[in-house]
Amino acid sequence: MTSDRTEATPFNIDAAEVARVCSELIRFNTVNPPGNEQIAAEYVADYLAPLGFTTQFLQQGENRVTVVARRKGSGGVPGLVLNAHLDVVPVGGQEWLYPPFAGEIAEGKVWGRGSGDMKGGLAAMMVAARAVVESGVELRGDLIIAGTVGEEVNMIGAKLLCAEGTLGDVQVIIISEPTSNGVGLAERGVFWPEITTYGKTAHGSTPHLGVNAITMMAPLLQELDQLDIPFTTHPVLGPFTRSINTIQGGVKVNVVPDRCSINIDMRTVPGQVHAQIRKQLEDFLADRARRVPGFHGEVTTVHFDLPSVETKPDDPAVVRFMAAAARGMGWEPKLIVMPFATEAAIFVPALGVPTIIFGPGDPKLAHQPNEFVDIAAMVDAGRAYAEAAVAFLA
Numbered sequence: 001m002t003s004d005r006t007e008a009t010p011f012n013i014d015a016a017e018v019a020r021v022c023s024e025l026i027r028f029n030t031v032n033p034p035g036n037e038q039i040a041a042e043y044v045a046d047y048l049a050p051l052g053f054t055t056q057f058l059q060q061g062e063n064r065v066t067v068v069a070r071r072k073g074s075g076g077v078p079g080l081v082l083n084a085h086l087d088v089v090p091v092g093g094q095e096w097l098y099p100p101f102a103g104e105i106a107e108g109k110v111w112g113r114g115s116g117d118m119k120g121g122l123a124a125m126m127v128a129a130r131a132v133v134e135s136g137v138e139l140r141g142d143l144i145i146a147g148t149v150g151e152e153v154n155m156i157g158a159k160l161l162c163a164e165g166t167l168g169d170v171q172v173i174i175i176s177e178p179t180s181n182g183v184g185l186a187e188r189g190v191f192w193p194e195i196t197t198y199g200k201t202a203h204g205s206t207p208h209l210g211v212n213a214i215t216m217m218a219p220l221l222q223e224l225d226q227l228d229i230p231f232t233t234h235p236v237l238g239p240f241t242r243s244i245n246t247i248q249g250g251v252k253v254n255v256v257p258d259r260c261s262i263n264i265d266m267r268t269v270p271g272q273v274h275a276q277i278r279k280q281l282e283d284f285l286a287d288r289a290r291r292v293p294g295f296h297g298e299v300t301t302v303h304f305d306l307p308s309v310e311t312k313p314d315d316p317a318v319v320r321f322m323a324a325a326a327r328g329m330g331w332e333p334k335l336i337v338m339p340f341a342t343e344a345a346i347f348v349p350a351l352g353v354p355t356i357i358f359g360p361g362d363p364k365l366a367h368q369p370n371e372f373v374d375i376a377a378m379v380d381a382g383r384a385y386a387e388a389a390v391a392f393l394a
Contacts, residue, residue, distance in 0.1 A: 011131040011328070013124075013382035019110050019375045021047065022123035023103030026112035032087035032152045034063075040086045040119075041067035044147050047126055051133045053145070058160055060149045066157040067147045068166055071133065073393055078171040079142035080392045082129070082385060083158075083343060084122035084359075085151030088114030094369040109372040116361025120373030121176025121381065122147060124360055128385035135386075141393035144170070151343055155306075158343040162350035172317040172354045172392060173347050174385065178361025178373075181329070181380055182336035185318065185356065186236050186310035189268035190341050192303040193281060194261055195220070198296040202256040210256030211294060214249040217260040220288070220297070224264070227284060229277060234269040236337055237308070242266045261300065268308045278302065306345035309355070317354035317392075324391040325358070328383030339363060358384065 028040040044067050045055040053069040060066060067086075073079070091100045091113050098104035100113040110120065125145055132143065144167060148157030161167055177184070197217045202210025221244060231240035242264055249260030268274065278299055285297045311318060313335060326332040340363070344355040360377035 011128070011135060011383055011386040013127055013131055013379045013386065015375050015379050018123050018127045018378045018382055019105050021126055022110045022115060022120050022373065022378060023105055025119040025123060026103035026110065026115055027101055029101050030087045030114070031090050032150060035061070035087050035149060036063045037086035037147075037149045038063045038065040041065040041147055044122070044126065044145065045069055048129060048145065051130055053129070056166060058157070058164070058166065060156055060160060064149050066149045066160060068161070069145045071129070071139070071143045073139040073141040073143070075140060077141035077393060078169040079144050079167070080389055081144045081146055081167055081170050081173040082125040082176070083146045083148065083173055084118050084125060084176045085149075085157065085343065086147045087150055087152050088117065088119070089152050089367050092369055097370050108375055110375060111370070111372045113371055115371050115373040116178045117366040117371070118176050118178060118359055118361060120361050120378050121178070121359035124378045124382040125176055125385050128382040128389065131382065131386045132389045137390050137394055139389070139393040141171070142168070143389055143393060148343060155343055155346050158346035162346060167351070170351070170353055172321070172356065173344075173351070174321070174356050174358055174388060175342055175344060176359035176381065177342050177357050178359050178363045178366055179336055179357055180362050181333055181358065181360055181377055181384070183318070183322065183325075183333045183356060183358050184336050184338040185313060186234065186270070187308065187338040187341055187344060188237050189272065189274065189308035189345065190304050190306040191266040191268055191274045191277060192263060192305070193266070193278060193299050194263050194301045194303060195224070195281065195285070196259060196261040196298060196300040199256065199258045201258045204254035204256060207256050211258070213257045213260040216295060216297070217247070217249065217262065221262070224284075227280070229280060230272075231269055232271050237269050240267065240269050240272060263303065270308045270310050272308065274305055274307065306341050307349055309344050309348040311348070311354045311356065315354050318356060320391050321356050321388050324387040325384035328387035329380045333358065333384070340366070
């Protein structure tokens with residue numbers, strides 16, 4: 001059984017400390033690609049080592065390391081994972097108020113690329129871990145901080161943790177993606193199939209000698225947009241959506257194109273199975289080939305495939321976390337709709353444990369120029385993480 005504490009422990013989440021840690025993390029340029037997360041992983045390990053954490057480094061390429069820092073509990077309950085990814089997206093071409101990798105502390109904020117998404121959340125988790133250890137509270141379960149590689153591109157860090165069983169027996173995972181300290185429990189899946197039609201090249205002056213793959217694709221666009229793909233509207237996430245967002249075909253204006261490809265952005269909801277959607281697309285193309293002489297089309301690849309996942313609001317872990325966060329912050333966090341995919345899409349199917357998205361960054365600033373995180377929000381998040389650690393592990 002886990003703790004049923006009703007009084008808050010006076011955890012010391014020092015604003016200057018959490019701002020400093022966030023600033024130092026931002027100074028490590030971990031733009032993905034290429035990532036270069038190793039230096040940030042080593043910083044996490046060095047910060048936590050004096051607090052009794054042991055560290056595992058999982059090498060995932062040159063200068064790319066996923067870090068798992070663990071403070072062993074006395075035994076009796078499964079562990080708690082505090083997770084954040086170490087990589088950030090590119091800066092872009094716009095001018096910034098402050099240099100994006102300076103970690104400037106100003107106006108009650110820490111500025112820079114990755115401040116909200118999600119080095120501010122990682123800093124709050126690290127300082128929360130310090131506060132828990134220094135409070136002297138005895139933990140029965142393991143307190144684990146996992147800093148992962150590659151979330152912004154392919155989530156290889158989370159995938160490796162699951163494949164190798166590195167985390168061990170855990171009861172809940174808290175991910176510090178930017179939610180403005182709201183609680184996200186469900187996220188839509190991401191499915192990006194590519195469909196290609198094939199023709200035959202010919203000189204542009206004699207198109208009758210070729211087969212035009214673009215005109216073969218043209219009638220498919222509306223039919224695909226209207227294809228009846230089954231789904232049940234989710235009470236939080238809403239309906240399944242799809243959008244044909246890229247099209248490529250032809251090599252030269254005087255050459256009949258023998259290939260045309262489109263990419264579809266599908267956002268799925270719980271209950272939909274991506275393999276079934278792909279099979280429906282394949283059946284649709286096969287049916288058209290039977291009906292239209294000379295038609296040749298196929299689903300050529302899937303560029304991105306993350307399932308929709310959710311943890312129920314009445315899950316005991318969610319109820320416990322909400323109470324702990326309210327104790328720590330002095331106010332109860334609200335459930336929010338997640339606008340983006342997270343590593344929960346990897347952890348939930350693989351590990352089958354409740355996963356909660358909760359972090360101090362503002363999701364509207366993610367991937368934007370002049371990204372920042374409020375120091376006060378990091379302090380609140382740190383108090384919530386500390387309270388959660390004791391609620392689940394003490």
